[in-house]
Amino acid sequence: MERRPSRGEIVLNQSPAGKCQVSDCCEPQQQYLGLTSGGRHNATHTAATVSGCVHPLVPLLLYSDRHLPPAPPYSQPIGAAPARQADDHSSGTHTFHHGNGVHRATVKKPLNAFMLYMKETRHQVLQEGRERESAAVNRILGRRWHALPRSEQCKYYDLAQKERLLHMQLYPGWSARDNYGKRKRKRSQEPTGSSPRSR
DNA sequence: CACCCTTTGAAGGAG
DNA sequence: CTCCTTCAAAGGGTG
Numbered sequence: 001m002e003r004r005p006s007r008g009e010i011v012l013n014q015s016p017a018g019k020c021q022v023s024d025c026c027e028p029q030q031q032y033l034g035l036t037s038g039g040r041h042n043a044t045h046t047a048a049t050v051s052g053c054v055h056p057l058v059p060l061l062l063y064s065d066r067h068l069p070p071a072p073p074y075s076q077p078i079g080a081a082p083a084r085q086a087d088d089h090s091s092g093t094h095t096f097h098h099g100n101g102v103h104r105a106t107v108k109k110p111l112n113a114f115m116l117y118m119k120e121t122r123h124q125v126l127q128e129g130r131e132r133e134s135a136a137v138n139r140i141l142g143r144r145w146h147a148l149p150r151s152e153q154c155k156y157y158d159l160a161q162k163e164r165l166l167h168m169q170l171y172p173g174w175s176a177r178d179n180y181g182k183r184k185r186k187r188s189q190e191p192t193g194s195s196p197r198s199r
Numbered sequence: 200c201a202c203c204c205t206t207t208g209a210a211g212g213a214g
Numbered sequence: 215c216t217c218c219t220t221c222a223a224a225g226g227g228t229g
Contacts, residue, residue, distance in 0.1 A: 109222045114207035118223065134224040135205040142206040160208080176210050180220060183202075 106182060107174050110167040113156035114145055 111119070118141050125137045145153070167174070 109209075109220095111222060112208040115222055118206075122224070133204080133226050135203085135226085138204085138206040138224075140206090145207070157208095164209080176221065177212080179222085180211095183221085 106179055107167075107171050109176050109179065110163040111160060113153065113160040114142075116159050116163075117141070117145055117148070117153075117156045 118138065121144070122134075122137055122141060125131060125140050131137050131140060
């Protein structure tokens with residue numbers, strides 16, 4: 001990719017493709033500046049501040065494509081969240097099995113721009129009926145993402161940023177690292193000299 | 200049943 | 215600072 005601004009700092013309109021000054025997307029974005037990633041401290045911005053700028057395209061942080069979950073997934077502290085039903089998919093939390101059989105709810109990562117785009121458009125690819133496997137569908141979506149007009153991409157970058165900000169405010173101490181190792185990857189050992197995947 | 204595959208982007212640790 | 219690794223979604227395929 002090109003280059004990230006400075007880590008830990010949320011920069012508005014930071015679309016990797018370049019400037020993304022989508023003024024019709026969200027108006028007064030200066031209020032987000034000054035938030036540092038991780039948000040471990042001073043989550044002084046209320047969620048209401050962000051939700052006042054909710055884009056209609058995607059329900060922020062709820063991650064439900066079509067249906068809102070019966071209860072807000074993030075209404076409880078992470079550690080205190082009761083073991084939810086097994087199908088926590090498409091909500092913000094997910095249960096993982098620990099060695100001793102204990103289920104723990106985990107706060108998932110906020111979706112990035114491409115993930116939001118995927119959730120919106122993958123059904124279109126499926127309806128075309130040529131591909132069924134997600135891997136193949138995602139490959140198509142990746143190409144379409146690159147072909148997407150910059151202004152369209154910016155919509156998703158803005159959305160993803162709002163998701164991140166809201167996520168930070170809801171879970172000030174949360175780190176993406178919290179979920180590391182929750183699913184075991186096999187490819188930890190790799191032949192020397194080549195990256196695990198061509199990325 | 201759990202992981203793989205495949206994509207892009209975000210995040211954080213390592214060097 | 216750059217580089218690398220992991221996870222986020224999705225669902226058919228695989229062991």
